Amino acid sequence: MRIGRRGMMAGTAAALVGAKPHDTTADWKALAEDVKAEMAWAWDLYKEHAWGKDEIKPVSGGNSSFPLKNRHLGLSLVEALDTLWVMGLDSRFREGIDWVKTSLDFDVDGEVSVFETSIRLVGGLLSAHHASGDRTVLAKAKDLADRLLPAFASPTGMPYRKINLRTGKPSEPISSPADIATYLPEWGTLSRLTGDMRYRDAARKAVVALFDRRSRLDLVATQIDVRSGEWRDRRATIGSYCDSFFEYLWDAWQLLGDTACKHMYDVCTAAILKHQQTWKGGNLWFADVDFESGQVVSTEQDELASFYGGLLGQGGAMKLGAACTESWAKVQTRFGILPEGYDYAKGEPTQKGNALRPELADAAFNLWLLDRKPRWRAIGRDHFLAMKRWNKARYGYTDLADVTSDPKRQADHCPGYWWSEQMKYYYLLFADTPRFDYRRNYLSTEGNVLLGFRHGR
Ligand code: DMJ
Numbered sequence: 377m378r379i380g381r382r383g384m385m386a387g388t389a390a391a392l393v394g395a396k397p398h399d400t401t402a403d404w405k406a407l408a409e410d411v412k413a414e415m416a417w418a419w420d421l422y423k424e425h426a427w428g429k430d431e432i433k434p435v436s437g438g439n440s441s442f443p444l445k446n447r448h449l450g451l452s453l454v455e456a457l458d459t460l461w462v463m464g465l466d467s468r469f470r471e472g473i474d475w476v477k478t479s480l481d482f483d484v485d486g487e488v489s490v491f492e493t494s495i496r497l498v499g500g501l502l503s504a505h506h507a508s509g510d511r512t513v514l515a516k517a518k519d520l521a522d523r524l525l526p527a528f529a530s531p532t533g534m535p536y537r538k539i540n541l542r543t544g545k546p547s548e549p550i551s552s553p554a555d556i557a558t559y560l561p562e563w564g565t566l567s568r569l570t571g572d573m574r575y576r577d578a579a580r581k582a583v584v585a586l587f588d589r590r591s592r593l594d595l596v597a598t599q600i601d602v603r604s605g606e607w608r609d610r611r612a613t614i615g616s617y618c619d620s621f622f623e624y625l626w627d628a629w630q631l632l633g634d635t636a637c638k639h640m641y642d643v644c645t646a647a648i649l650k651h652q653q654t655w656k657g658g659n660l661w662f663a664d665v666d667f668e669s670g671q672v673v674s675t676e677q678d679e680l681a682s683f684y685g686g687l688l689g690q691g692g693a694m695k696l697g698a699a700c701t702e703s704w705a706k707v708q709t710r711f712g713i714l715p716e717g718y719d720y721a722k723g724e725p726t727q728k729g730n731a732l733r734p735e736l737a738d739a740a741f742n743l744w745l746l747d748r749k750p751r752w753r754a755i756g757r758d759h760f761l762a763m764k765r766w767n768k769a770r771y772g773y774t775d776l777a778d779v780t781s782d783p784k785r786q787a788d789h790c791p792g793y794w795w796s797e798q799m800k801y802y803y804l805l806f807a808d809t810p811r812f813d814y815r816r817n818y819l820s821t822e823g824n825v826l827l828g829f830r831h832g833r
Contacts, residue, residue, distance in 0.1 A: 400750035402757055408807035411760060412463045415799050418772045418790075419460065419468050422452060425771055428479060434772035435788040442792065443488040443496070444541075450480055454500035456795035458825050461507035462811050463803055473504065477512045482520050485542040490527045490535050491555040493520065495620075495822040496792055499562045503824035505569075509831075514569060521566055521575055533581040534602040549603045553596050553621035557583045558821060560628040560637070565826050576632075583628070586621070587640045594647035595667040596621070612667040614648060615678030620821040622648075623683070626691055631818045631827060645691055653696075654720070659703035660696065661720040675721035679714045683735040686742030694746065701739045705755050708736060712762045713779045725780060732767060732775040732790065734797035734823065741801040745814065756805040759798070797823035 426432040429439035430451035441448050453472050460469040501517035504510075526544040527535040534556045536546035559579035567576035589605055590596050591612075598617035599609035614622065622644055629638035651670040652662040662681065664674040682704040689697030708714055714736060717727030737759045744752035766784045767773045773794055778785040800823050804812055810833040817828025 398751075398754070400754045402753070402806075404753065404806040404808075407757060407760070408803055408809075410764075411799060411802045411806065412465065414764065414773075415456075415459060415463055415803075416465055416468065418795075419456060419465070421771045422456075423468075423471075426452070428453065428475060431792060432772050432790050433788045434769040434774035434790045435786055437771045438788075440789065443492045444484060444486040447484050447486050449482070449484075449497065450475060451496060451792040452790070452795050454480070454497055454504065455792040455822070457500060458503035458507045458829075459795060459800040459803070459823075461504075462800065462809060462825065462829065463807075464809075464811065469507070473508050473510060473513065476501070476504065476516060477510070480516055482516075482523055482541055485540065487538045487540050487547060488524075489537060489555070490524050490539055491537070491558055494524060494559055494562060495820065495824075496796070498524070498566070499820045499822050499824040499826075500796060502562055502565055502569075502826055503820075506825060506827075506829050517566060518570055518572075521563065525574065525578060528578040528582060530602040532602055532605045533578070533585045534600070534605070535578075535582055536602055549601055550599055550608055551602050552598050552600070552617035553586055554617055554619055556600070556602065556621070557586050558620040558624050560624055560634070561631045561818065561820050561826060562824075564628065564632045564634075580628075580634075583621075583625070583637065583640070587644075590644070590647075591667045593651055593668065593670055594643050595651060595665070595670075596644070597667040607667075610666050610668065611664050611673055612648075612652065613664045613674075613678075613681070614652065614662045614684050615664075615681040619678075619680050619683060623687055623821050626687060627818070627820070630690070641691060645688070645693070649693075649696070656720055659706065659720065660699040661703060662700075676717050676719045676726045679716050679718070679730065679733050680735055682714065682733075683738050686739035689739075689743045689746050694743075697739075697743060701736070701743060701752075701755065704736050704739070705758075708755070708758060708762070711779050713766055713776060713784065715779050728778045728780050729787065730776045730779050732763075732773060732794050732798075734793060734801060737798045737801040737805075738823070741805050744805055745817075753805050756802055760802045763798070793822060800825075 422432050425437050426439040428450045429448045430441045457472050505513040523541045527539040527546045537548035537551045539546045563575035563579040567573050595612040597609045625637045625641035628634040654661045654663045663672045685697040685701030713730045715725035719726050737756050740752040740755040772790050775787045775789045777787040813828040818826050
C-alpha cells in the first residue's frame with residue numbers, strides 16, 4: 377500500500393519510523409522491490425521534468441545546477457546509472473548510457489569543485505563503465521579527469537579546490553583534507569583501465585603531502601593552504617572537511633593494495649581514537665579537538681560523521697564501529713531523520729535540516745557486509761521507511777528544512793548523491809541480488825561500485 381502525501385504528513389515524532397527499532401525481522405525481498413519501485417518512479421519523473429539537468433527540485437518540479445553555476449552536466453543521471461543497473465532497471469540504464477554517449481560534454485567555460493566533480497562524475501562514469509563495459513563511457517571519465525588534473529600542479533602537489541573545465545585554470549588554494557585527498561580509488565582505477573599512471577600518481581602525491589603535514593598528535597585540521605602547506609585552521613574532526621580523507625586511506629589499501637595508505641590509515645585512526653573518542657551515557661562520539669593540543673573545541677557532530685562506524689568496522693575495530701553506529705541509530709529513532717548537526721553533550725540538534733543524507737545507511741551497509749547481523753539491515757530499513765514517509769514529494773525525494781517540526785518541513789532539493797548512495801545501499805542490503813558480489817566488492821565514498829558487479833545475471 378502506498379501512503380498518500382496527506383497521510384505521510386500526519387503523525388507524531390514518536391511514530392516516525394515504520395518498524396520498532398530493535399525488531400530485526402522484515403520481508404527483505406519485498407523491501408528491496410519497494411526500493412526498486414521508488415527508484416524507477418523517481419527516475420521517470422526526472423526524465424519527464426529535468427532530463428539532462430543536474431538536480432530536480434522535487435517539490436516544485438524545477439531544477440538546479442551543480443557543480444557548475446547555471447550550466448548542467450546531467451549530474452543526477454550520471455550518479456543514478458550503476459544503481460539502475462544493479463537493480464535490474466535495464467531499459468532506464470540504457471537510456472541513461474545513451475544520453476551520456478550523445479549529450480554529455482565537459483568542454484564548458486566554468487569552475488567546478490575538483491573533489492565534488494571527481495567523486496560524483498568521474499566516479500559515476502567509472503561505475504557506469506563497470507556496469508556497461510562501454511569504452512565511450514570510460515573515455516568520458518578520462519576526458520573529465522584530464523580537465524581536473526591541472527588542479528594538482530601546486531607547489532605541494534595538493535590540489536587547488538576549484539578548476540575551470542575549459543581553460544584548466546585552478547583557483548581557491550585554501551582547501552581541506554577531504555578536498556585534497558579523496559581521489560585514489562577513482563584515479564587509481566582510471567590509471568589501471570587506461571594504462572596512464574598520471575592520475576594515480578597525482579592523487580597519491582596529494583595524500584602523502586597532506587599526511588606529512590599532520591600534527592605531532594598525528595591529527596589533521598580542516599583548512600590548509602595548498603601553495604605553502606601552512607594550516608589555516610586548528611580543528612580536527614571526523615566530520616565535514618575531513619571525513620573522506622580517512623575513508624580513502626583505508627579504501628586505497630582495500631581496492632588498490634596500497635600498503636603505505638594502510639599505514640597512514642592506522643596512524644590517523646589511532647590518533648582519532650586516542651584524542652577524539654568520547655563516551656557519554658554509554659554512547660560513542662568523536663569530539664572535535666585542537667589538532668596540536670588535543671583539547672576539545674566542540675561537542676557538535678555533523679550528520680556526515682555517522683559514516684564513521686562503517687569505516688571503523690572495515691578497519692578492524694568492529695566493536696567501536698558498531699557502538700558509533702548505534703549512537704547515531706538512537707538519534708535516528710528519536711527524530712526519525714537525522715539532523716545535519718547534533719550536540720552529543722547537550723543531546724540537541726544544532727542544525728535542524730537534513731540534506732537527504734545517506735551516511736547512516738552507508739555505515740549500516742558496511743557493517744552488514746562484514747558480519748551479516750540483521751541489526752544493520754534493520755537500521756537501513758528504518759532509514760528507508762522514514763525517508764519514504766517524510767522526504768517523498770510530488771516530483772521525487774527532497775531534503776528537509778526541519779526534522780524536529782511536526783510534521784517535518786520539506787525543502788526542495790534532491791542532491792545527486794541520493795541516486796548513487798542510499799538507494800543503492802538499501803537495495804543491496806535487502807535484495808541479495810546476483811548482480812553484486814557480496815564478498816568481493818568496492819563502493820566509493822559516493823557509493824559508486826568500482827568492483828563487484830557480476831555480469832550475465
Ligand atoms: C557524498 O557526496 C559523499 O559521501 C561525500 O564523501 C560526503 N557526503 C556526501 C553525501 O552526504
